Amino acid sequence: MKALISSLLCVAVVVPVSTFAADLARGKQLFAERCSTCHGAAGAGDGPVAASLPAAMKPRNLVTEEMKFAKDDAKFKELLIKGGGALGLNALMPGQTDLVEADLDSVIAFVHSLKK
Numbered sequence: 179m180k181a182l183i184s185s186l187l188c189v190a191v192v193v194p195v196s197t198f199a200a201d202l203a204r205g206k207q208l209f210a211e212r213c214s215t216c217h218g219a220a221g222a223g224d225g226p227v228a229a230s231l232p233a234a235m236k237p238r239n240l241v242t243e244e245m246k247f248a249k250d251d252a253k254f255k256e257l258l259i260k261g262g263g264a265l266g267l268n269a270l271m272p273g274q275t276d277l278v279e280a281d282l283d284s285v286i287a288f289v290h291s292l293k294k
């Protein structure tokens with residue numbers, strides 16, 4: 179009985195969090211504010227800053243290109259927190275140390291939604 183109650187509680191707590199943690203509209207807003215200057219408004223790696231960068235330092239095209247490091251959401255989150263430099267990628271890719279977990283999840287969900 180105790181197990182049943184705690185598993186019911188678990189469902190009540192876990193389901194809303196996992197369903198609503200990633201907010202695409204919020205992710206889109208954060209992407210526009212923090213990522214689009216380099217990665218472009220639609221993630222194609224063509225933001226205003228990208229034009230002035232040498233070929234070897236281009237921001238990733240998040241729509242079509244393979245990830246080097248951020249192959250799953252846990253690694254993607256690590257990249258967003260630490261930035262590229264700490265992970266052997268280009269240090270231009272900045273860390274987002276001020277974003278809370280739900281915001282990181284929202285940005286990641288938005289980036290996934292850009293994929294063709």
Ligand code: HEC
Nearest residue numbers: 212213216235236237238245246247248267268270271272
């Ligand atoms: C100042 C420019 C700049 C900004 C701002 C920026 N990035 Fe990047 N990003 C880069 C560069 C340059 C790379 C390529 C790194 C490399 O390949 O060495 C990159 C790479 C990436 C990658 C590919 C990582 C991999 O494993 O291959 C992802 C995903 C990414 N950025 C997401 C984001 C997100 C999401 C934001 C906003 C929160 C963001 N970036 C903001 C410049 C930027």
